[in-house]
Amino acid sequence: MKTRRTQTIERTRLVPHTVDGETELVLDRETIEVPAPPRDWDQLVRTAVTIGAIVLVTASLVWTTASIGDLLAAVTVTVVAYAAAIAFDASWIMCMAVEWLLRYDPARAKAAQRAGRWALAVSMGAVFAHGYIYSEWVIGVVGALVSGLAKGGWSMAMRVHARPLDDRTQQWVAKRRAAVDGQLAMIPIRRELQRGQALVEAEQRSIVADSGSVGSTDPGQSGSSVAGPDRTVTPIDRKTLTTKDAVRIAWEDGIRDRTDVIREVSRQLGRPASPDTVDRYLRDHQRTA
Known part of the structure; x- marks a missing residue:
């Protein structure tokens, strides 16, 4: 037993x-x-296929670099020639990596697939050209097939790991990804807007400061406030300032337009003010005016 x-x-x-x-x-x-659980032969085979694909890609990269590097070394510095030769296989390898990352988005992955095929064709053509120039066209053909076999092996490995989605699930994933991508895109946009708003406020403060210094040279104008409220007073503590107080300050500064009041209140509070709340306090001041 x-x-x-x-x-x-x-x-x-x-x-x-x-x-x-x-x-x-x-x-x-x-x-x-x-x-003990039974041995998972499917996972073992899947792992072996993945390792084999990696070995093929590595061998192709080494062979293509050596072949094309020797070809380019005839017209340029050896180090530069071999460095440039890496780009031939590295191009379609990078396209395969992008295709892997976009495996759940077939529409976007098609561009990487097409670019990978073109890059592979260029790489194989360069390897064949190396053999043809040295009158070894058979070696050139065999060497070019190394890249083709590596690309095919990796494509098979990707099929093993692929998880195809049905049409409705694919649409669901696309909508959720679009929503998340929109939120991620808004992060740098908000930062850019905040930096721009900070520059605008700094410019406004600079203009007000310059206007105040020019007006102070005339003693007869010391009691007037052409440029708006006196900026020499103690700054308002935004932590304790309420919307009601901010609306009152804007009203006392002579601001009557609703849009200007909302903008001024938001500036004083340091955050966007609620238009409904501003309207309510603004109506109180209008009735008592």
């Missing part, structure tokens, strides 16, 4: 333990033998 494989595991549980009449829950550890 065949003995079934087992594996040793440790189980822990809380059990009551009493010392001197005091009971506490402590961990009780127990080592037991349980049947």
Whole structure:
């Protein structure tokens, strides 16, 4: 009779333990033998296919670099020639990486597939040209097929790992991805707007400061306030400032237009003000005016 494989595991549980009449829950550890799960041959084969594809891609990259590098070295510096030769296979390898990342978005992955095929064709053509120039066209053909086999091996590996989605699920994924991508896109946009708003406010403060310094040279104008409220007073504490107080300050500064009031209140509060709340307090001042 065949003995079934087992594996040793440790189980822990809380059990009551009493010392001197005091009971506490402590961990009780127990080592037991349980049947081992059957070997997952599918996963082993999938892993072997992936490793094989990586080996093929690595061999192709080395061969193509050596072949095209030797071809280019005839007209340029050897180091530069071999560095440039890496780009031939690296191009379609990069396209395959992009195709892998976009495996759940077939529409966007098609561009990477087309670019990868063109890059592979260019790479194979360059390898064949190397053999043809040295009158070894058979070696050139065989060497060019190395890249083709590597590309085919990696394509098969991607098919093994692929998880095709039905049409409705694909649409659901596309909509959710679009929503998340929109939120991610708004992060740098908000930062850009905040930087722009900070520059605008700094420019406005600079203009007000320049206007105040020019007006102060005339003693007769010291009591007037052409440029708006006096900016020499103690700055308002935004943490304790309420919307009602901000509307009152704007009203006292002579601001009457609703849009200007909302903008001024938002500036004083340091955050966007609620238009409805501003309208309510603004109507109170209009009635008492």
